[in-house]
Amino acid sequence: MTVEIVTAAVLVIGDEILSGRTKDKNIGYIADYCTAIGVDLKEVRVVSDDEAAIVDAVNALRAKYTYVFTTGGIGPTHDDITADCVAKAFGVPLDFHPEAIAIMKERLAKSGGELNEARMRMTRIPRGAALVANKVSGAPGFWIGNVITMAGIPAVMQAMLDEVAPKLKTGAKLMSESIRADAKEGDVGTELGVVAKEHPDTIIGSYPFLDETMAPNTNIVVRSRDAEKLAAAKAAIEAMLVKVRAQLGAA
Amino acid sequence: MTVEIVTAAVLVIGDEILSGRTKDKNIGYIADYCTAIGVDLKEVRVVSDDEAAIVDAVNALRAKYTYVFTTGGIGPTHDDITADCVAKAFGVPLDFHPEAIAIMKERLAKSGGELNEARMRMTRIPRGAALVANKVSGAPGFWIGNVITMAGIPAVMQAMLDEVAPKLKTGAKLMSESIRADAKEGDVGTELGVVAKEHPDTIIGSYPFLDETMAPNTNIVVRSRDAEKLAAAKAAIEAMLVKVRAQLGAA
Structure with a gap:
């Protein structure tokens, strides 16, 4: 009997983790989650909000493991560059995504606020990616190739992981x-x-x-x-x- | 005025972190510590108790940053292979270290217990490394080149970091x-x-x-x-x- 081994890496993106300002809560959560569903978490990296560092890490990890989960850097500000970097790693353009725009408009109609340039940043999705729903705060993550890009805020990341988990290949549980x-x-x-x-x-x-x-x-x-x-x-x-x-x- | 930038990486070693069994407490602590003393923490990796993974990570990180702090994998059991891997990364032998043996003997004379094969594992130090004192439980860490190898247990790691911090180059504080x-x-x-x-x-x-x-x-x-x-x-x-x-x- 051949047992398929499904592996994963986590890539945590954010200066705030490396400076100590924010203490990561996602690594341990994803580790438990992977163990529970039969995915072997093999490596974690934490890198800063630096394009070269993120692109290099995405490419290194996606070549080695079945899945790469990224957390952080998909918000509305200038230091949120994860979507740009994942697009660059895959060599695809970063487009405004019609469905992401529709989600943002629907949210803003309820919560108030303008779909300005900053919020439009959050609708930029690498071409070919599928959206990952965010039931907590609207702005979606995405899934391209074997890379799943999620928010850094733990409650949002957890909701996104629940969205993707049923679609993941899983191996025999350890x-x-x-x-x-x-x-x-x-x-x-x-x-x-x-x-x-x-x-x-x-x-x-x-x-x-x-x-x-x-x-x-x-x-x-x-x-x-x-x-x-x-x-x-x-x-x-x-x-x-x-x-x-x-x-x-x-x- | 040229301001020297001193950088660092943390390498967390251990299956128990990747399985979720143990939640890492060292990354955030070292991040705060580096910020406080003027060292830029640029990257963190977590790898399993696997020789190739550890050796590759040690070599990748020591080539890129001023310092590499490793945590975990220096205990007395078969899954504690950090010293072996650091020695291999540097291409030096792993020797029984007379001072480390003396420290272990002194400890065991007080606490009871035999200096058996398992405990002797903890006296194996890559040739050329300096010991890093462990005021909590005796068994030392070590410092070779720009790599500082510490215990995984937070209280022990923290004591070791206090030992090495005064000897680190530090840059202008952010x-x-x-x-x-x-x-x-x-x-x-x-x-x-x-x-x-x-x-x-x-x-x-x-x-x-x-x-x-x-x-x-x-x-x-x-x-x-x-x-x-x-x-x-x-x-x-x-x-x-x-x-x-x-x-x-x-x-």
């Missing part, structure tokens, strides 16, 4: 099990490495934490696309932990 | 002023673009938000390394806002 080691990471690391080598179709991660007594403890997470292999690795880790804890207790 | 527009972003965008063009030595960003009455509002942030140019741009924006708000009121 299932996971979490095992509390009740031991220090340094005390189980050697043996855990042996288990990891013996279970090559699983991904085993080790994450230290301080438990409720403030003692160093470890969570071990096993992930696999195969339920049987996942269960076998989990059982091997639990057996290893029983052995190691007994040795530590006896020492 | 000063900033924030101006509340009391207008919708779409109503000020066109005029703000004109001001931005007239003040090329400043960086002007526009950030929509919902104010205390839940009305759409806008924060405008001006940044510059030159206090006079910053003040001039701020004054120009305030004058523009007075004019635009008067027009909107009259409409």
Whole structure:
């Protein structure tokens, strides 16, 4: 059985993230979302509002992964240049999009405000792109090739992700099990490495934490696309932990 | 007067960030820190615990920026491969480091625990690197060339950053002023673009938000390394806002 692996990257665009002024909330959200629907998020980049940086990142990432999700830079001001950059990356013109204009007009009829030059910026869409509806604030994102361009404001980005998710190819979900080691990471690391080598179709991660007594403890997470292999690795880790804890207790 | 621009990138290493299991807290912290000390954070990447991905990212980023800060992947388990990858990126061997071993022994004498194979992993340092002290939990980071490798646990990373910060070259600080527009972003965008063009030595960003009455509002942030140019741009924006708000009121 061949299991298709569907991969993705996130490209966060904005000076405000790199200056620290705004703390990104989209990376973790998209990461959880991808895991839930069976898409492997493989890379994230954050770049500034700089044309060359954005174009280079879009082209590098779209060549490597099934999907690229961009966030940020699609508002009405001079520093919102994501649409320009995606168009440039794909070598297509940036057109005023009739449907985007109609959406903006309908919104403005309700909320008040003029369809001025600034707001018209938000109706510029790379030629050939499909619109991604924005049920929160109107101005749409878009989808061209394997690149999905969304807003930076978390509530808007989340609504856009809900719009595109049903249309994404998804792979077999990576299932996971979490095992509390009740031991220090340094005390189980050697043996855990042996288990990891013996279970090559699983991904085993080790994450230290301080438990409720403030003692160093470890969570071990096993992930696999195969339920049987996942269960076998989990059982091997639990057996290893029983052995190691007994040795530590006896020492 | 030539002002030196000191740049940096952050490379976050870890499957747990990309799966969503762990939400990164280091990017925003390092971003604030860089802004405070006069280092321009230009790019962030997050990659998985994969040798090729880490080596490629280290080499791409160290060629482009003054400094590269890596976080994550320097613990005692098989999935901690950052030291291996940085050594490979620099083409140097990874040695057991006598000072790192001494630090680990001293720690373990107090906390209990054996200097086993897993913990010895944490004493492997790329040849030629200087250690970065870890006042929180002992196991050091390191600094080789322009790459500074730190832990992923926020408290440990923060302590390591405090260790290296006094030794970093820093540039002229980017000063900033924030101006509340009391207008919708779409109503000020066109005029703000004109001001931005007239003040090329400043960086002007526009950030929509919902104010205390839940009305759409806008924060405008001006940044510059030159206090006079910053003040001039701020004054120009305030004058523009007075004019635009008067027009909107009259409409």
